[in-house]
Amino acid sequence: MARRREVPARGRPRSEEAHAAILGAAIALTREVGYDALSIEGIADRAGVGKATIYRRWPSKELVIAEAVGGMVQRIPVPDAGSVRGDVAQLMRVITGMYRDPASGPLLSGLVAAMARSEVVAEAVRSGFNGVMRDALRQVLRRGIARGELQRTTDIELALDLLAGPLFYRYLMLGLPVTDRYTNAVIDAALHAFAPVTRKRNAFTDR
Amino acid sequence: MARRREVPARGRPRSEEAHAAILGAAIALTREVGYDALSIEGIADRAGVGKATIYRRWPSKELVIAEAVGGMVQRIPVPDAGSVRGDVAQLMRVITGMYRDPASGPLLSGLVAAMARSEVVAEAVRSGFNGVMRDALRQVLRRGIARGELQRTTDIELALDLLAGPLFYRYLMLGLPVTDRYTNAVIDAALHAFAPVTRKRNAFTDR
Amino acid sequence: MARRREVPARGRPRSEEAHAAILGAAIALTREVGYDALSIEGIADRAGVGKATIYRRWPSKELVIAEAVGGMVQRIPVPDAGSVRGDVAQLMRVITGMYRDPASGPLLSGLVAAMARSEVVAEAVRSGFNGVMRDALRQVLRRGIARGELQRTTDIELALDLLAGPLFYRYLMLGLPVTDRYTNAVIDAALHAFAPVTRKRNAFTDR
Amino acid sequence: MARRREVPARGRPRSEEAHAAILGAAIALTREVGYDALSIEGIADRAGVGKATIYRRWPSKELVIAEAVGGMVQRIPVPDAGSVRGDVAQLMRVITGMYRDPASGPLLSGLVAAMARSEVVAEAVRSGFNGVMRDALRQVLRRGIARGELQRTTDIELALDLLAGPLFYRYLMLGLPVTDRYTNAVIDAALHAFAPVTRKRNAFTDR
DNA sequence: TCCTAAGCGAGACGGTACGTCCAGTCTTCGT
C-alpha cells in the first residue's frame, strides 16, 4: 500500500488506460488472427500505444497474453455438496467450458508452445487457471477420501492428472470437442479407478 | 492402385539426397537451437540446399518437422504376451521413451501449436506417432476385453485417452518428467477403471 | 561459308521452329512487360521451349534481343537523288521512324545498358542498325563532298555524330519525341556546319 | 514555403549518418562491382544499415544512385569571359570530365535504362547534372546571341542538343572515348551552324 | 536395322536478391 508514493513520484505516472488497452487489444487480436499471427507491433497499433510501452511492462508477447488471459480467471468457489462425484463434476464443468469458449480454448495451443519456451510463462499459466482448478479439485478429492468415497491410499496428484489429462489431450492432440458427455465419462472412469477396494476386491481373484 | 507413375513423370526427378539432407538438418537444428529458433533459411543452409528446394516439397516449416519426426516412427510390433497389463506396459514404455528423448519430446509443444494452425499438420501428427501408438494399444485392449481382463462394455477410445492423456498433460502443462514409475501408475489406474467389477462376479461364465 | 558442315554434324539438328519461337517470344514480351522485366524463364515459357534450348543458342538475354531486333534491319538502299540534303533527309527519316516505332524505340535504353555490360552485345548493336545507317550516310556525305556541297575538309565521322547524336540524346535523355520537324532542324544545322566556307567567309571579319 | 516542420515531426528523426553511409556505400560499390551487380542488399551491408532504412528513403535502387550521383553536382558558375566559344568550351569541359570520370561515366548506361523504366528517375536525372549543364549553356548561348556571335534566330534548345548529343551518342553507342579534342570539334561545328551568315553582312546594323 | 549422338520440353538443383514484416532498441517531442 505504501509502495506507491514512498518516492515522491516524479514524472508522468503510468497510464492505467494504456495497460488496459494493451490487454484488450491482445485478446481481440488473438481472437481475430490467432495466437501465432499475433505481434507486439500489431497489439501496439491496435491499442494506440507505442511498442516501448508494451516492452516496458512485459518482457514477451507470451506474458502479455498470460496476463490478459489470467485476468479472466475468477475465484472458484469450492463446491461441497456431499459427494465427490457431484463436486468433481461441478468443477470439471468449468474446465469443459474453458475448452468450449472460443476466447480461451484456441489460446491453449499457443500458450503450451510459449510455456515450453519460457519458464516465466509456464509458471504464470500453471499457477493461473490450471492451478486454481487443481487446488479446488484437490480439496474435493481430499474430502472424498475423508468420507471414504475414495481409497485412503489414493494418489491425489495422479487422480488430478487422470481427470484433467484426457480432456487436454483430446482437445489438443485429437482435435475433438470436449463435451459434457465426454467429461462425465472421464470422471466416472477416474473416480472408479480410485474407488474403495472392498467393493471390487475380488475382481482379479475371481479369475 | 498404381499410385506412382500414373503421370509419366517429366523433368528432372527430385533428389532423394536433398530430401534426406533437409530432414536431417531439420532434426539436427531442432536439437541445437530449439523448435522456435528453427528457420527454413537455417535448414537450407545446414542441408546445403536452396530454399526453394524445401518449399517445393513442404508448404510450411511445421510439415518439414512433422515428416522428419514421423520418419522416426518405426512400425510398432503389437505385443501379445498374454496379459493386458504387460502388453499395455510394453507399448507405454515406447511413449514414455518419446517424452524422455531430447530429440522428440521438446518438439511436441511446437507441433501442438502447429497443429492448431494447420489441419494438414494436425493430420500428419495424428496419423503419425500418435496414430500408430493408438492403433497398437487398441488391439491390445481389444484382446484384453476378449480375454475378460477388461469389461465387455469398455469404451476403448476413452481408455486410450486415460492412458495417453495424463502423460501428455504432465509433460506439457505441468512440465514434469514422465518417468516409468509415473507411467506405471497411470496404467494401473486406467486399467483398474475398466477392470471387471465384483458385481459381475463370473466375468467369464456370464458371457 | 564452309563454316558449317566442316564437321559432319551428328545428332539431332537444332530446331528452326524453336529458334523462331524464341525470337518471337522475346519481341512480344519486350513489348508487353518491357526490357527489364524480361527473363529467360519468361521467354522460354512463352515460346513453349526449355530454358536450356535458349542457353544453347545465346549466352545472354541481351544477345537474344540483339538478334531478334537485328533481324528487323533491312538492307538500306543508299539514295542518290543529286543533293546531300535530300539524300541525308531520306536516310534520317528511317532513323526517325525507328525512334517512333513502339517495337524498336523502347528497346533502345535496354540495349544501351546491355552494351555497357557486354562487348559482344555492343558490337552486335553497333554493326547492326547503327552501322548500316552510318554506312549509308557516310556514302551520301562523301558524294556531297565530291559534289562540293560540303567542305572538302569535312570530318565525316563528326558529321555523322552531329546528325545521329542529337536524336539519340533527345530520345533517351530528354525523353522527348523525335519528330520529322526536329530531325529536319538537326539536318539543317549539321549540314550548315560543314557547308563550304566561301559562302560565309566574312562572318567574323565583318564584326 | 516553410516546407519542413509544417507538421510537428513526431518520432525519432531519420539519421543523417545512415543517409550519408548509404550514399557513400552506393558510390563505392558501383565503382567496385559495377552498376548491374549493385544490390540494395549489398549497399545495406556495406553501409552497416538495415535494408528497411534504405527502402524507407528511396523506392528503387536507381533513385539511390541518382541521388548519390546528384550529390556530386556542384553549382556550376556560369562563365562570362566575353566570347561564346570560350564560355561554351569551359562548360563543355565539365561534361567531358564527367564522361571520363570512372565514378560517373559508367553509371550513365544504367541510369538511361532506369530512366526509361521510371519517370521519377528520369526527372531526377534530367533536372540533375543534365539540367544544370543545360541551364548554364543556355545562358551562355543567350549572351552570344545578344552579342551577335550567334544568329538572332538561333534555336537555343536545338543548339544545346547539337552540343550535348554527339558526346552522349559517342560514349554510349559508339563506345569511344570523349576527348577534349573531340569535344572541341563538336563545339566548333555546332557554333558554326548558328554563326551569322555572310548574306546578313551587317549583323549589327540590321537589327 | 540398329547405334550413337545431339537436341528437345520439363522441371529440379544450389544460389542470390528481392521487397516486406517484425523483433527489440533508441531517440525525439510533448504531457
Add this chain to the structure above:
DNA sequence: ACGAAGACTGGACGTACCGTCTCGCTTAGGA
C-alpha cells in the same frame, strides 16, 4: 519520468530468376 511516434539494425519470410543439371523422348547419320 512517462507516453506516442517512429526510425534504427538485424534477420527470416516466401517468391522469382539465374544458369546448370538430369530425366525420358525424339530425330538424325553412319554402321
